[in-house]
Amino acid sequence: MELQFNEGERAFREEVRAFLLDNIPERIRQAVYEERPLPRDWMIEAQQILNSAGYAVPHWPIEWGGRVWSPVKRAILAQEIDRNSVPKPLPFNVTLIGPIIAAFGTEDQKQRFLPGIANLDIWFCQGFSEPNAGSDLASLKMSAIREGDHYRVNGRKIWTTYAHEADWIFCLVRTSREERKQQGISFLLIDLETPGVEVSPIQSIDGFHHLNEVQFDDAIVPAENLVGEEGKGWDYARYLLGQERTSMGNVGFSRRRLERSRALAGEAAGERSETLLGDADFLRRQTWAEIRLKALEITQMRVVASAPVQGADPKTSILKTEGGELLQEAADLLLDTMGPEALTAGFPAGIGPEEFYGIDERSGILSAYFSSRKYSIFGGSNEIQRNILAGSVLRLGRKR
């Protein structure tokens, strides 16, 4: 055992931290810290800075920009990015579609897409969920019928984050009907400019527009945009599960939020003490959250430092739920620093984000509180994760 970072790991952390603080513009880090949605060009700017240093896609194959860094180093990088309020490299690009294309795509696809994906020259969004296929993703219905050298695509995807900013969408589509609903699913890349593709906004309860519905009406997609083999889309999607486990617990993000709640509570008036941080109940909740964060940081490192498990790794379900719940608890704490001023700190609904920036540095907190509910819903709800833990790990309800 070696329970501390070793010297090389500590040096790497300093190097990363120094690079981030020196190179990512303050305006961008400030916006991330305040949890404001970033303009599209700022996100691209940040990712390109990271990519220039090899920080955007270190987990990719070396020929496509990857680095021979240990998982521990990659986890350190991910944590430093988050805790220093640097925008994460777009996950749809770097942890989802990039590795899929690298693993299953044709040489042509790799050359055409991978450099742009890494550098955010091409922005991908994810087309998995459908109105009737959420937790039960295998029930998806969007169809792609092969007609010569193209597919005719019909159907609807929902909850597609950033579809309105993206250039391309990667979709799970049904290319044939099979006995088991997991079969007959294929993996298709679709240019959002394709005629017949329409993106419509979904307004979120946090007052912003990040989510979209994407409608496909007889969209014609070149067959060369199929990734891998027809009918294997489900396997490719599952391949992603547990691939990039270095940042699953969101520990850097939770740390950033908890640092902020401690700071804000130290400034806010208290109920029984001079400051809210002196109020025992707030302090106790903050302290428990910090203790849980420390546990989560170690759980994250245990996952990272352990050899990848074939199939579902139980610890990733724990990381997912614990990480999400801690982000939610931190959002609760942030909200609870505000007192009556929660009402006027700023809420963008119906007005557009711009007007709120500058009014109050806390304007992002209420939005963050509402939007944080997503962490226990998207990407496999906490109920699904607990099903996995009880079934695959504890083997409950299965006679031995």
Next chain:
Amino acid sequence: MELQFNEGERAFREEVRAFLLDNIPERIRQAVYEERPLPRDWMIEAQQILNSAGYAVPHWPIEWGGRVWSPVKRAILAQEIDRNSVPKPLPFNVTLIGPIIAAFGTEDQKQRFLPGIANLDIWFCQGFSEPNAGSDLASLKMSAIREGDHYRVNGRKIWTTYAHEADWIFCLVRTSREERKQQGISFLLIDLETPGVEVSPIQSIDGFHHLNEVQFDDAIVPAENLVGEEGKGWDYARYLLGQERTSMGNVGFSRRRLERSRALAGEAAGERSETLLGDADFLRRQTWAEIRLKALEITQMRVVASAPVQGADPKTSILKTEGGELLQEAADLLLDTMGPEALTAGFPAGIGPEEFYGIDERSGILSAYFSSRKYSIFGGSNEIQRNILAGSVLRLGRKR
């Protein structure tokens, strides 16, 4: 609406309180307060004092000792008994078998049993659960075969509280096999002196012996001990559900525990303040428990003051779970007042209760902590109650 006790109700409360404090011996009340198991004769002594004042069975028919008191008054009585550390009239006698015999028994049975049940001259215990019929009570297997003027009884009952103190047991038994397992069940009274009946102790994790297993091997029970009709036992048992709802929330008991935890915390050293009660975290938990108790007291009164509902009343499921959880939280708080002294305050396992009394007035707290787990298990576990709330009340999972 009339949200406060009226004058008559307040006067009744004072009258009850004065009677209890004047008539129940201090040694008994002290033992109840300290949560020590009472000797059998003390329990009988206390119930006979209550019965002399008409306080043991006010909810029974008037001809058998009942009173024409409103449900609100009966609830006041139950609360005062509990909060003043008076032993409750034995529930197996007064809220279970008494009302059953009064409602469904023969005239002979009533005359033979009811006065003794009220006065605890006859001590009944309850034979419902079986090793394989706990939450799924209708799966019970204990058989009673009619042979002329008697039944031949075979089987096993478990978790029978006080069977080792009791004179009689009332049992649900299977008198015939039917399609639906709720049918073919009958209600039988059995003298524990009957040959073939054997009571064996079950040691509890609280260090005491309250629970037993009762084994029946070819026990011969006179047919006149059948209550009501053969095959209707399930209906009679269900008749009890929600019959005596005046004390279901255990509010007097929880109040007594919370008064004690506040008092003990006021004496114990604190971690950050002079006393533990000054420690913000303990105080906050104590305060929340008191707020929940107040809500529960009102819920109890809302149930009491409302007309009985045909079938299952949702509020009784809420009372049951909330009441049990609050007793458990109060037990947690009591434990948490003890610090390191929890280790030597006294635990009766392997030594017998007597040696512990007098060593430390807190000797009952650890036992109470362990035994309080039963409140979410017995009498329909909290999981069963939540099934009822979701199914019968919210009608979840049932298409409308």
Next chain:
Amino acid sequence: MNFDLSEDQVLLAEMVGRMLGDHAANDRRDPGAEWRDCLGQGLIALPFAEDQGGLGGGHEEVMLMMEAIGRNLSQTPYLQSVLLAGRVLALAGRMELGDLLDGAQRHCLCLYEPGQRYRWATPATRAERCAEGWSITGAKVSVPDLDDTCALIVPAATAEGLVLFLLPPGISGVTLDIRPAPDGRTAANVNFASVIVPVDAAIGDPAGNEALLAEALDGAVLASCAESIGAMERLLDLTVEYCNIREQFGAVIGSFQALQHRAADMLIAIERARSITIYAASMMDAPAARRSVAVSAARALVNRSSRFVGQQAIQLHGGIGLASECAAGAYFQRLTVLETLLGDTEHHVAAVERSGGLLAA
């Protein structure tokens, strides 16, 4: 004891429910129209004594009204203008109450100040006597439902004690910064720069104003509990409906036991909230200190229930719960605002603690 509604109360609840339900059924909510309907139906006059031109309704009637407001997510500023500002005018015996009751003027109470959380009794806003009467300087934050047509009631510290000032709309020196609140309503920060008012703008008696405000505030907090209960009940209904329709894995999700138990916990949380609110209602005629503790206990527990019910309603809805188009989100938002509107959880539990707890209550 008796928890049943009287016949009149049943009729009132039906009438209000129908009226606000009609507005809720409208795609485009119009708070102004709701307010006018409330005026028309005598609901603005409901809580005030008959000799002040009111209908003599008590806290129970107000709670029925507020539950309906919560259930229908009405945006009518009843809490602010009737139960807070109106109640202050009534308690102070001011004629201006008539303007509120006949619809000529809406009033708002400016309670909190920047950085002071819920400490309204010791304002930094100050007023000094001057030739014309008084000159007021300071700032208030987060005044709900305030627009530039409203008259303001502003507590300020003076050499004589706490004085409440009644300011007409549009008076010089007052600036409003009106912002959208997270519940689709608005709230305003208000600045007072040497605002000059005549002597008779001072309401009530400085020696009694803190008690007067406390009484109005306690009534409003109780009413806000009722609004939260109405909103939670409707939100649970919506959630159950959704769970009984939404299918995943070949079954309606309402058939999954984990979700069933969550919904049962929501039901339990709402019943707790209802019971503690009934308790507070029963204490409204008790001495002020006991009344305030009861109200704080209620709001604390209602807050706790609200957070649980709001968050879990979204969870049980899944993705759709995060979309504004789904009604659940709007209830969650309103419940969240109600948690912070008149004292948050920390504030109210601390008040119960300072009083020595509830066992003696």
Next chain:
Amino acid sequence: MNFDLSEDQVLLAEMVGRMLGDHAANDRRDPGAEWRDCLGQGLIALPFAEDQGGLGGGHEEVMLMMEAIGRNLSQTPYLQSVLLAGRVLALAGRMELGDLLDGAQRHCLCLYEPGQRYRWATPATRAERCAEGWSITGAKVSVPDLDDTCALIVPAATAEGLVLFLLPPGISGVTLDIRPAPDGRTAANVNFASVIVPVDAAIGDPAGNEALLAEALDGAVLASCAESIGAMERLLDLTVEYCNIREQFGAVIGSFQALQHRAADMLIAIERARSITIYAASMMDAPAARRSVAVSAARALVNRSSRFVGQQAIQLHGGIGLASECAAGAYFQRLTVLETLLGDTEHHVAAVERSGGLLAA
């Protein structure tokens, strides 16, 4: 970073697990025999430096040992006599450690006092210099695993500071009140009435004794976390086994989703406990203040997990969980004792708070 066990550690874990497992399989537990086996296998010597006659094992090895103790519900007084008393002797460089290592003498540390909760650093027990050496008067409470064959280590306040006294068994003036503890072990309250000891009974340097005790205590708290983890893991295993056998309503109860999710929550709670304990282990060589905070954070979270896992294991067992014959209860009891043994939740969270939290850690 690397969380894998070394080959030697794997062997140690297997050996200890086998040995304690054999004892656990016995119907009649014999703590004396377990202690003798530990001696025989060199486990008593495990944590001590080689130049003191030990095997030079570190905290990681001790944790493996303690996990096995927890998993097998061993009643061997390892925590008390090796990790607390033995560690104190070792840190003070006392020869008497040899008596412990060769089995000639078992030692116990008397830490807490009546009514003082976990305040061991400022004892009311006092020692005065006298002709024969020292005279000690006072009382200690809740010394686990103490019997009348044990030598005692007793912290007492003196004019020179905190002095630790080493008392042989049976010394005049000491009375033991040995009581059954809730976990099937015993614990004793101890009274000291003018107990006379020679000068060389005083251990260590008064100026350094508080730090010395703190170091021993932190190591023991860390070890107790490992014992709790072992006990929780086994308790979850037992619970899952039971849920997969017990049938109700025509199905094994482990097939009910509400129980499945509860078990998942238990698993999560245990993983939390394990991770925070690894964190504390990683801080054992940090400066004392940071070490202590890490250990307190660990014990606090382990306590929280223990209470949840213990209570829910009983709940999932149902009625049988309340019977002593069912193994679950004994684990629940031991976990409960471990929650209060070396500082309860309130104590350890307060320690983390006083230090300013964990974000800087």
